Amino acid sequence: MSRILLVEDDTMIASGILYALETEGYETNHATGIKDAGSLIEHYNFDLAIIDMQLPDGTGFDVSEIFKNNATSVIFLTVVDDENTIVRAFDEGAQDYIVKPFRIRELLARVRRILSVNIKNGEKDNIIYMGHAAIHTDEAKVYVNDKSIELTALEYRLLLIFASNKGILLKRQQILDKIWDADGNFVEDNTLTVYVKRLREKLGEAIHIETVRGMGYRVD
Incomplete structure (x- = not known):
C-alpha cells in the first residue's frame, strides 16, 4: 500500500484531499508546514508527497x-500560475504541478498515474526502493545515497524479505521460515535478533525497522 504525505496549511483543502x-x-x-513535514519524513517512508x-x-521547495x-x-499544489515557478518545479524534480482550484478526481488520477509509473520503473530497472535505500537486485547490492553498503548473504536475504513486505507486520517465525527456505540453513531465533541489529547498524536511518514487542518486525 502506498503512503502519501500531504503538506497543506489550509485545513479545509487538506481534509478533502485526505x-x-x-x-x-x-x-x-498530513503536515501543515516544513517543520511538521520534516518530522514525519524522519519517521515514515513516502511513495509520494503532495506539497x-x-x-x-517557507515554500514547497x-x-x-x-x-x-x-x-x-x-x-506541487499552488495558487500561483507562474511560468518561472512551474519550470523551476520540474527542474527541481517534481512529477506534476497542479494549480488551485482543482478537481479532486483530477488529482487522484494524477496520483494513480505517478504511482503506477514508479512501480513499472522499479520493475524494469530491477531496483527496489525502501526509504533512503535502493536495492539493485541484478547486482545483489544495496546503496544508500549512492554509497554501496556491504551486506552478508543472510543480511541481504533478510532485507529482501522486508522489502517484499513493506508496512506489514512479520512475525519472527515467518521470517525464520523464509530464511530457512531460501538458504537451506537453520537460523535460530536469537540469530535473527543479531542480524536485524546488524542491518540497523549498517543502514543507519536509511530504513526504519520497527520492533513490535513480542511479535516481530515491520518496515515502513
Missing part, C-alpha cells in the same frame, strides 16, 4: 529539498 486519498486506499500523513507551494514557514536523495515523487 478523505479522497484514504477512500482510494492510500495511507496518508502546497506557499506554506507558513523547502520540503521537496528533503526528498532529493530518495525515491519519493512530488506533486
